Amino acid sequence: MNKVIATVRKNMKQYTMMLALAFIVLMFQGLTGGKLLLPMNVYNIINQNAYIVIMAIGMLLCILGSGSIDLSVGSVVGLVGACAGILIMKWKWDPYLSILLCMGVGILVGAWQGFWIAFVKIPAFIVTLSGMLVFRGATLILLQGGKAIPVFPAEYKQFFVGTTPEFIGVWEVAGMKIYLTCLLLGILIAAVFCLTQVISNQSKKRKGYEYATPGALTVRMVIISAIVIWFFTLLARYRGIPSVLLVLGVIAAVYTFITTKTVLGRHIYAMGGNPKAARLSGVNTERLMFFNYVNMGFLAGIAGLVFAARLDSATPMAGDGFELDAIGACYIGGASAYGGVGTVSGSVIGALIMGVLNNGMNIIGMDVNVQKLVKGLVLLAAVAFDVVSQGHVTLPSFLRFGKGKPEKITAR
Amino acid sequence: MASTILRMENITKLFPGVKALDNVNIDVTEGEIHAIVGENGAGKSTLMNVLSGIYPYGTYTGEIYYRDELCAFRNIKDSERRGIAIIHQELALVPHLSIAENMYLGNEREKAGVIDWDLTNQQAAKYMEIVGLKENPRTLIKDIGMGKQQLVEIAKALAKDVKLLILDEPTSSLNENDVKKLLDLLLDFKNNHGITSILISHKLNEIEYCADRITIIRDGKSIETLDKKADEISEPRIIKGMVGREMTNRFPARESKPRGDVAFEIRNWTVYHPLYAGKKVVDDVSIKIHHGEVVGLAGLIGAGRTELAMSVFGRSYGKQISGTVLVDGKPVRILNISQAIQDGLAYVTEDRKGNGLIISNSIKHNLTLSRIEFVSKRGVIDKDLETIRAAEQKEKLDIKAPTVEQYVENLSGGNQQKVLLGKWIFARPDILLLDEPTRGVDVGAKYEIYQIINQLALEGKAVLMISSELAELLGMCDRIYVMNESRLIAEFSREEASQEAIMGCILQASKGEISA
Numbered sequence: 007m008n009k010v011i012a013t014v015r016k017n018m019k020q021y022t023m024m025l026a027l028a029f030i031v032l033m034f035q036g037l038t039g040g041k042l043l044l045p046m047n048v049y050n051i052i053n054q055n056a057y058i059v060i061m062a063i064g065m066l067l068c069i070l071g072s073g074s075i076d077l078s079v080g081s082v083v084g085l086v087g088a089c090a091g092i093l094i095m096k097w098k099w100d101p102y103l104s105i106l107l108c109m110g111v112g113i114l115v116g117a118w119q120g121f122w123i124a125f126v127k128i129p130a131f132i133v134t135l136s137g138m139l140v141f142r143g144a145t146l147i148l149l150q151g152g153k154a155i156p157v158f159p160a161e162y163k164q165f166f167v168g169t170t171p172e173f174i175g176v177w178e179v180a181g182m183k184i185y186l187t188c189l190l191l192g193i194l195i196a197a198v199f200c201l202t203q204v205i206s207n208q209s210k211k212r213k214g215y216e217y218a219t220p221g222a223l224t225v226r227m228v229i230i231s232a233i234v235i236w237f238f239t240l241l242a243r244y245r246g247i248p249s250v251l252l253v254l255g256v257i258a259a260v261y262t263f264i265t266t267k268t269v270l271g272r273h274i275y276a277m278g279g280n281p282k283a284a285r286l287s288g289v290n291t292e293r294l295m296f297f298n299y300v301n302m303g304f305l306a307g308i309a310g311l312v313f314a315a316r317l318d319s320a321t322p323m324a325g326d327g328f329e330l331d332a333i334g335a336c337y338i339g340g341a342s343a344y345g346g347v348g349t350v351s352g353s354v355i356g357a358l359i360m361g362v363l364n365n366g367m368n369i370i371g372m373d374v375n376v377q378k379l380v381k382g383l384v385l386l387a388a389v390a391f392d393v394v395s396q397g398h399v400t401l402p403s404f405l406r407f408g409k410g411k412p413e414k415i416t417a418r
Numbered sequence: 419m420a421s422t423i424l425r426m427e428n429i430t431k432l433f434p435g436v437k438a439l440d441n442v443n444i445d446v447t448e449g450e451i452h453a454i455v456g457e458n459g460a461g462k463s464t465l466m467n468v469l470s471g472i473y474p475y476g477t478y479t480g481e482i483y484y485r486d487e488l489c490a491f492r493n494i495k496d497s498e499r500r501g502i503a504i505i506h507q508e509l510a511l512v513p514h515l516s517i518a519e520n521m522y523l524g525n526e527r528e529k530a531g532v533i534d535w536d537l538t539n540q541q542a543a544k545y546m547e548i549v550g551l552k553e554n555p556r557t558l559i560k561d562i563g564m565g566k567q568q569l570v571e572i573a574k575a576l577a578k579d580v581k582l583l584i585l586d587e588p589t590s591s592l593n594e595n596d597v598k599k600l601l602d603l604l605l606d607f608k609n610n611h612g613i614t615s616i617l618i619s620h621k622l623n624e625i626e627y628c629a630d631r632i633t634i635i636r637d638g639k640s641i642e643t644l645d646k647k648a649d650e651i652s653e654p655r656i657i658k659g660m661v662g663r664e665m666t667n668r669f670p671a672r673e674s675k676p677r678g679d680v681a682f683e684i685r686n687w688t689v690y691h692p693l694y695a696g697k698k699v700v701d702d703v704s705i706k707i708h709h710g711e712v713v714g715l716a717g718l719i720g721a722g723r724t725e726l727a728m729s730v731f732g733r734s735y736g737k738q739i740s741g742t743v744l745v746d747g748k749p750v751r752i753l754n755i756s757q758a759i760q761d762g763l764a765y766v767t768e769d770r771k772g773n774g775l776i777i778s779n780s781i782k783h784n785l786t787l788s789r790i791e792f793v794s795k796r797g798v799i800d801k802d803l804e805t806i807r808a809a810e811q812k813e814k815l816d817i818k819a820p821t822v823e824q825y826v827e828n829l830s831g832g833n834q835q836k837v838l839l840g841k842w843i844f845a846r847p848d849i850l851l852l853d854e855p856t857r858g859v860d861v862g863a864k865y866e867i868y869q870i871i872n873q874l875a876l877e878g879k880a881v882l883m884i885s886s887e888l889a890e891l892l893g894m895c896d897r898i899y900v901m902n903e904s905r906l907i908a909e910f911s912r913e914e915a916s917q918e919a920i921m922g923c924i925l926q927a928s929k930g931e932i933s934a
Binding site for chain 1: 731734754756758765773774776777778783787789790802805806841
């Protein structure tokens with residue numbers, strides 16, 4: 007029994023944010039009288055938050071690499087949306103080509119900012135603050151004083167809003183429609199997950215590393231498979247897979263791979279942990295910093311395409327304030343403001359926490375002003391919890407319970 | 419008969435999972451210099467943190483009596499009010515504030531919140547004179563050297579009317595000249611100002627020089643207190659107490675001899691300061707190292723040794739670098755650090771926390787960082803292979819940690835230094851530039867690092883060893899170069915080299931500079 011508790015405690019930190027998300031979901035499920043997890047609402051939550059998640063992943067790399075943020079992403083969303091509007095609707099260019107060109111715009115924006123930050127060494131905060139104004143200004147100019155360009159063609163929207171086509175068919179049971187492709191995909195993902203878990207555990211066992219006991223492994227596989235399949239069942243009951251979920255899934259998978267498995271990722275963590283030591287170890291820190299901001303521009307560009315599709319128009323103020331959501335998502339997800347600490351999955355969860363919070367508060371009809379206040383406090387609480395639970399600080403004695411003894415001292 | 423100023427009785431301090439202090443007893447007599455010695459991690463700094471209130475009363479067990487009064491310090495302010503001041507190894511000065519501002523930080527000369535700058539500067543000047551610091555009180559901290567910064571810290575303590583001064587490894591970043599000045603200052607405090615000092619140090623010759631009594635701490639326990647009047651105090655005697663066994667040889671013997679061929683050569687190397695245009699930090703230096711040879715580079719701090727090593731290592735320091743580098747007799751152009759690593763160079767920095775390690779990462783990640791391509795394919799890391807290689811390295815260098823997943827910040831100084839060395843050995847270099855490889859490391863770990871260096875020489879690698887401890891260079895090196903004020907001024911073979919000869923030629927060179 008003690009061993010079980012010890013195992014739970016050891017893995018607790020890793021799952022804290024996931025538990026926080028689960029808690030918030032259950033809380034709003036209760037408060038909204040079950041409306042939060044209705045298939046249609048889950049579908050909406052995904053569409054409402056996909057662009058934030060995409061930006062949060064880019065933001066994470068910036069934060070990881072140097073502890074610096076990008077304030078311009080909201081304006082870049084607006085700019086790229088405006089470009090898409092002009093290319094596709096005004097000039098009637100091919101939507102596919104236009105999508106590629108818009109991604110190019112994002113990359114150019116990133117290269118511009120990366121140049122000043124990485125090579126001229128102007129603090130990122132200042133460069134991106136400037137970018138925030140410059141790109142918003144450019145958006146307004148492109149849209150000729152702020153006139154929105156409405157209605158994108160279907161070819162464009164198919165990638166970013168709406169649903170992927172149904173390949174297999176719809177199964178009607180007990181008055182419910184079940185989209186089978188979606189269901190199958192969920193089962194497939196769960197199966198692949200279980201398979202990789204078993205294989206990696208076997209290989210660990212063979213090479214003599216610490217490996218999970220069959221019991222622990224089974225529990226983990228069952229819980230995660232159940233969540234995955236349940237989630238896809240929800241979607242299958244509404245319309246199937248939102249296409250943006252696929253975009254998001256690919257991006258999250260690619261960046262998880264980059265950060266955990268590649269030399270590039272390791273170098274980013276090293277640079278964030280100690281830039282001088284990383285440089286003296288042969289890491290080209292300038293190029294890496296440049297890459298981080300180019301990448302941020304690229305992902306902000308994709309977020310801009312998604313958001314324009316969702317609004318179904320290119321509007322001058324699109325993306326206003328998004329930077330704060332993206333940054334907040336990273337910090338809620340456990341990234342360190344000093345750099346070097348954080349994960350892609352953490353940022354995705356952080357963004358989902360923000361998203362569910364928004365959606366839940368909307369459903370229960372909370373005053374918009376109060377909503378802002380709650381979000382601000384949640385951000386602070388999440389980071390404070392993280393800092394205190396890592397034991398880097400001891401609270402002043404009047405905040406401690408018990409007889410004024412610090413519970414944990416890590417100073418040596 | 420002098421009275422006892424401080425008595426610490428049965429001090430025990432627990433950290434989660436570790437007993438840092440175990441029934442430590444110390445008494446310090448008024449007006450003496452009391453040295454505390456012990457290996458890294460023996461508990462010296464913890465003990466001083468208990469004394470100064472950094473670990474408040476109640477978080478440890480045992481009693482502290484100051485002038486026969488039981489102390490219950492809740493924080494540093496409490497202990498300072500009683501006249502106890504602690505100067506930490508890492509100085510706590512604000513670089514962009516002036517000397518005077520730093521001295522009175524937290525203790526401002528003010529009326530109703532308004533600072534009286536004339537009074538501040540005047541009083542600061544008074545204390546600066548006592549410590550022999552010849553600077554304007556308005557000079558910014560960033561513009562004065564480490565030695566002077568140390569003096570500012572001491573002057574700051576004096577300004578608080580200190581009675582008991584605690585210095586935690588005060589000389590670890592000073593050169594031999596400044597060390598002597600500092601120790602003489604402590605003696606002056608004792609004789610003329612009635613200030614008692616507690617000196618924590620690794621450097622036994624310093625302790626021999628100025629301490630009246632020595633308390634030895636080992637594994638969190640106070641082992642014994644030696645008295646200069648009663649006991650024989652000698653380095654071997656102190657080392658025996660510290661490590662619990664006799665250490666006859668401080669430097670392990672090396673079996674291998676340097677081979678005939680030159681592995682590494684620098685010709686006419688000149689480097690300018692990165693900020694001050696026209697200031698040469700390395701001036702026309704030429705050196706060579708053979709395969710299997712350990713070559714020392716002696717000199718005072720600021721002589722240009724680190725600058726030389728770093729500028730060679732992929733131009734990581736300086737501007738307008740000129741000169742030739744030859745590896746195995748062939749000229750190479752090294753323009754950046756990754757080229758330097760490719761060409762078989764390794765630079766082990768003197769500042770392991772600042773420039774060397776990523777302390778928030780694991781041992782494993784640190785060990786593989788400089789040559790991660792050895793454990794990856796097409797940019798993808800083979801994590802299992804990485805773990806295996808890192809574990810081998812940990813085993814080889816005897817890094818004391820449960821696993822390679824351990825974070826570097828949780829290791830002792832000696833083990834961190836071994837990780838830093840291991841990181842560069844992992845890169846399989848042919849030429850190692852070691853900058854102060856034993857700084858802030860205890861006697862036992864030093865010996866192990868010397869063994870590692872010998873092993874590298876045995877494998878035929880060329881080693882350049884920069885050190886401010888002459889004894890270490892004399893004990894380890896086949897040849898010793900001496901640098902002074904950016905220039906190479908002498909070269910000694912092992913037989914010719916002696917402490918006197920090297921110091922003598924440095925002093926002479928400095929004098930020559932002045933008369934010229």
